[in-house]
Amino acid sequence: MSSxxxxxxxxxxxxxxxxxxxxxxxADEAALRRLAAYGVPIKLSGAQLTIAREHGLPNWAALRSxxxxxxxxxxxxxxxxxxxxxxxxxxxTVYDLIGAQHPRQLSxxxxxxxxxxxxxxxxxxxxxxxxxxxxxxxxxxxxxxxxTTRSAGLFVGVAAPHRGRGLGRLMVGVIERxxxxxxxxxxxxxxxxxxxxxxxxALGYAGRRSYFHKGLTPAGRIRQHRxxxxxxxxxxxxxxxxxxxxxxxxxxLALPPPRRxx
Numbered sequence: 001m002s003s004x005x006x007x008x009x010x011x012x013x014x015x016x017x018x019x020x021x022x023x024x025x026x027a028d029e030a031a032l033r034r035l036a037a038y039g040v041p042i043k044l045s046g047a048q049l050t051i052a053r054e055h056g057l058p059n060w061a062a063l064r065s066x067x068x069x070x071x072x073x074x075x076x077x078x079x080x081x082x083x084x085x086x087x088x089x090x091x092x093t094v095y096d097l098i099g100a101q102h103p104r105q106l107s108x109x110x111x112x113x114x115x116x117x118x119x120x121x122x123x124x125x126x127x128x129x130x131x132x133x134x135x136x137x138x139x140x141x142x143x144x145x146x147x148t149t150r151s152a153g154l155f156v157g158v159a160a161p162h163r164g165r166g167l168g169r170l171m172v173g174v175i176e177r178x179x180x181x182x183x184x185x186x187x188x189x190x191x192x193x194x195x196x197x198x199x200x201x202a203l204g205y206a207g208r209r210s211y212f213h214k215g216l217t218p219a220g221r222i223r224q225h226r227x228x229x230x231x232x233x234x235x236x237x238x239x240x241x242x243x244x245x246x247x248x249x250x251x252x253l254a255l256p257p258p259r260r261x262x
Contacts, residue, residue, distance in 0.1 A: 098157030
């Protein structure tokens with residue numbers, strides 16, 4: 001049985017599962033024996049289960065949860081970095097972290113992830129990740145069904161040791177600004193838990209049961225002013241921006257000075 005390092009890398013474990021699957025598909029005897037040892041099919045889910053069992057865990061979800069727990073057990077000593085999601089593999093990691101906070105323990109193997117990944121090129125401004133010391137600790141994703149849709153669905157999660165610090169509020173605020181810039185009129189989410197409903201109510205969202213939504217600033221001068229101000233002040237989220245605490249303990253973006261015309 002293999003042992004996990006003190007700070008394991010989920011992306012490396014995913015890579016190991018894909019390499020195992022490729023080897024088994026090429027009829028590599030060692031790879032086939034590893035899969036057969038646990039009676040799993042030659043599929044990605046079978047390769048992931050094999051990797052998990054080889055590390056002494058009952059399934060891939062348990063392995064993913066342990067990795068995230070080990071990498072997020074202490075508060076951020078050097079602050080947080082807010083950035084955009086980079087590519088599909090990065091999106092998988094962010095989705096898995098958010099999904100691990102969900103009561104149903106969602107992962108990128110969920111059928112909804114495919115639709116989310118297809119929207120990455122167009123909705124990437126609304127796909128965010130937060131890191132502490134190079135470790136992913138929170139994520140916020142918003143996507144539309146297509147380019148003509150003026151509403152987007154929210155999916156936000158923060159690892160337990162980093163909750164209560166304003167990361168969720170910060171990500172939702174940035175996503176709302178990016179949604180305005182993209183011309184959206186509403187953000188919403190379904191399946192909200194009781195704690196999530198309280199969180200979103202505090203941010204101006206309303207709804208019944210588990211569906212909550214918020215109308216963004218309607219078209220007009222106020223909306224135009226807010227979009228222009230955000231575009232002028234928006235930091236380089238592709239490179240990442242430091243998130244700094246305010247005197248009252250809230251988190252704010254370290255925004256650059258507004259750009260001057262000309």
